[in-house]
Amino acid sequence: MTQYRLAILDDYQQVSSDYAPWDSLLDDGVKVTVFSAPFVSEEQAVAALAPFDIIVAMRERTRFPRHVLEELGNLQLLVTTGMANAAIDMDAASERGIVVCGTAGSPAAAPEMIWSLLLAFARNLVAEENSLRAGGWQSVVGFELEGKTLGIVGLGKIGSRIARYAQAFGMDVLAWSQNLTSEAAKAAGARKVTKEELFRESDVVTLHLRLSERTRGIVGANELRLLGPEGLLVNTARGPLVDEAALIRALEEGWIRGAALDVFDDEPLPAGHALLHSPRTVLSPHIGYVTHESYRQFYGGAFEDVKGWLADTPVRVLNG
DSSP: OOOEEEEEOOOTTSOHHHHSOGGGGGGGTEEEEEOOSOOSSHHHHHHHHTTOSEEEEOTTSSOBOHHHHTTOTTOOEEEESSSOOTTBOHHHHHHTTOEEEOOOOOSSHHHHHHHHHHHHHHTTHHHHHHHHHTTOOOOSOOOOOTTOEEEEEOOSHHHHHHHHHHHHTTOEEEEEOTTOOHHHHHHTTOEEOOHHHHHHHOSEEEEOOOOOTTTTTOBOHHHHHHHOTTOEEEEOSOGGGBOHHHHHHHHHHTSSSEEEESOOSSSSOOTTOHHHHOSSEEEOOSOTTOSHHHHHHHHHHHHHHHHHHHTTOOOSBSOO
């Protein structure tokens, strides 16, 4: 029997075995190793992963650009959770004969997280909980969402679901992206506007774009100044969609009311990072997809991908 080595990456909570029977792969000649800590550099990742034939990556926590894939001479199967992963160079994988497979995911996990961040900020839940635990009582005054305007940057599957949430809360909804049509916006219950109008007219702006060279830094100082001193920015998509230096300055100098963030340029967020000390923020450690329901689909699907590849019938192949 052919022997394979499989690495499960970035299992921060050490729960991968709760969602798929990885130990059963021993019957197929597969030895499984779980990495629960992130790699601190690409060099460390290459050194650790060089012996492995199969890698299961959790979303984009570990990057696989061309130069990393070129160093992984044993790699034959790379599984990503979800059906898209901007951290994998698909062309390089194909050129090296590496099969890349994906999984299904939960459509509700990220939208619910977005709304929880928004509500937490609106009612100052972090500050109020800290006050209560310290022996205090009501300390600040929150605001309501009804009657406010929500601006959605990127009206895809997640953005459209957020538009429905906003309507249920009695909010007016604006939307913008490079290719958005008025008809598509109307169908989602939103009104298409220009990018400048969206930031100027919205009380809350939430981002739902894929990260690419076209969208990197799409929110910068100009947009943050348009959002204004009463505006809130919510980002659960990708950190580099926002010019981080401009955001930190906006928070420190009061250009905006605040920011609710689940994603960052560097993840995990380094100790001492300026955002950890920035005023008027609600921060979470990229947990938009970290739910039981999501992990069942991620790890369960990854297990199916491995079994399919071992049987020479790969499923959900992303690179042809």
